Amino acid sequence: MKVGYVYDPIYLKHDTGQHPENAQRLEAIISHLEQAGLMQQLSLIKPRAATIEEISLVHGKQYISYIQDVAKNGGGWLDVDTVMSPGSYDAAVYAAGGLISATEAVMDKEVGSAFALVRPPGHHATATQARGFCLFNNIAIAAKYALSKYRLQRIAIIDFDVHHGNGTQEAFYDDPKVLYVSTHEFPLYPGTGRIEETGSGDGKGATVNIPLPAGSGDAEYLEVFDQIIVPVVRRFSPQLILVSAGYDAHWSDSLAMMEVSVTGFAKMAGIIKGLADGLCGGRLVFTLEGGYPLDALAASVKATFEVLLGNTNIEDPLGQPQRGFKPPDISSLIKAIKGIHNLP
Numbered sequence: 001m002k003v004g005y006v007y008d009p010i011y012l013k014h015d016t017g018q019h020p021e022n023a024q025r026l027e028a029i030i031s032h033l034e035q036a037g038l039m040q041q042l043s044l045i046k047p048r049a050a051t052i053e054e055i056s057l058v059h060g061k062q063y064i065s066y067i068q069d070v071a072k073n074g075g076g077w078l079d080v081d082t083v084m085s086p087g088s089y090d091a092a093v094y095a096a097g098g099l100i101s102a103t104e105a106v107m108d109k110e111v112g113s114a115f116a117l118v119r120p121p122g123h124h125a126t127a128t129q130a131r132g133f134c135l136f137n138n139i140a141i142a143a144k145y146a147l148s149k150y151r152l153q154r155i156a157i158i159d160f161d162v163h164h165g166n167g168t169q170e171a172f173y174d175d176p177k178v179l180y181v182s183t184h185e186f187p188l189y190p191g192t193g194r195i196e197e198t199g200s201g202d203g204k205g206a207t208v209n210i211p212l213p214a215g216s217g218d219a220e221y222l223e224v225f226d227q228i229i230v231p232v233v234r235r236f237s238p239q240l241i242l243v244s245a246g247y248d249a250h251w252s253d254s255l256a257m258m259e260v261s262v263t264g265f266a267k268m269a270g271i272i273k274g275l276a277d278g279l280c281g282g283r284l285v286f287t288l289e290g291g292y293p294l295d296a297l298a299a300s301v302k303a304t305f306e307v308l309l310g311n312t313n314i315e316d317p318l319g320q321p322q323r324g325f326k327p328p329d330i331s332s333l334i335k336a337i338k339g340i341h342n343l344p
């Protein structure tokens with residue numbers, strides 16, 4: 001099956017200036033994929049603008065108008081770390097729309113799987129608040145859209161960005177149709193994502209948080225995939241898997257203190273692809289969240305595409321971290337999460 005990617009230069013118009021989340025991130029990814037000759041193996045999915053109705057599946061109409069007005073008035077800072085330029089509203093509307101387009105392409109079988117290379121990212125944005133470099137919650141919008149348009153009953157969202165996706169968790173906290181599973185460094189921004197946060201009402205148990213200690217690397221991540229994520233997603237039996245793919249757990253990323261390598265990200269992508277192949281006919285959509293050192297980001301995204309294409313030759317130009325300390329022991333954390341979520 002074909003592997004799709006979403007990209008459009010409109011995403012570069014979200015001009016953040018001297019900011020870790022900047023347009024060079026997507027430029028680095030695209031040029032790396034081109035240089036590697038990978039573009040010819042991928043199908044371009046043209047993004048469309050999300051409609052106001054679609055964005056309001058997650059966000060209040062007043063909030064959407066506010067974001068539009070800030071852009072019209074020249075941009076500015078929305079909080080201490082989230083900034084907008086005049087082009088940011090259009091970019092954000094196309095970022096949400098890009099993930100909708102990717103989801104449509106997968107659901108309509110135009111491609112087998114897809115990766116939306118969009119910005120601004122989305123998983124910190126809540127119904128009424130821009131946060132953590134995010135304006136609209138792209139993945140939450142796409143999930144709500146897919147539930148409604150394709151009448152799905154079960155979507156799994158796997159979020160391996162190093163930060164907890166507070167906005168995504170909030171959007172589905174009481175919704176049994178969406179399983180939200182997150183690995184994240186803890187404690188770290190935004191401060192949510194404790195193991196006791198498991199959902200509420202009908203959604204109780206459909207939020208699975210895996211807060212990992214600083215210094216966790218490939219071994220720890222693969223352990224929690226094996227022990228928690230794989231069994232919990234299998235038990236849920238999703239009809240579609242969406243992935244908040246942030247690469248800021250890479251060992252060279254200075255926004256966090258994790259030790260994951262490009263090889264580790266490729267292995268995680270392989271496990272997720274295996275879940276999609278086994279559970280939902282391969283229906284799998286990745287979307288870009290964080291990841292800031294350009295070389296690590298570009299290499300990690302390329303490795304993810306290689307895995308989606310079924311290629312086994314994964315390059316890791318940055319190699320493994322020099323771990324100058326003892327890796328954290330996460331066995332009691334895994335045991336506690338298994339207890340909370342009734343896993344064997």
Ligand SMILES: [Zn+2]
Binds near residue numbers: 161162289291
């Ligand atoms: Zn992040």
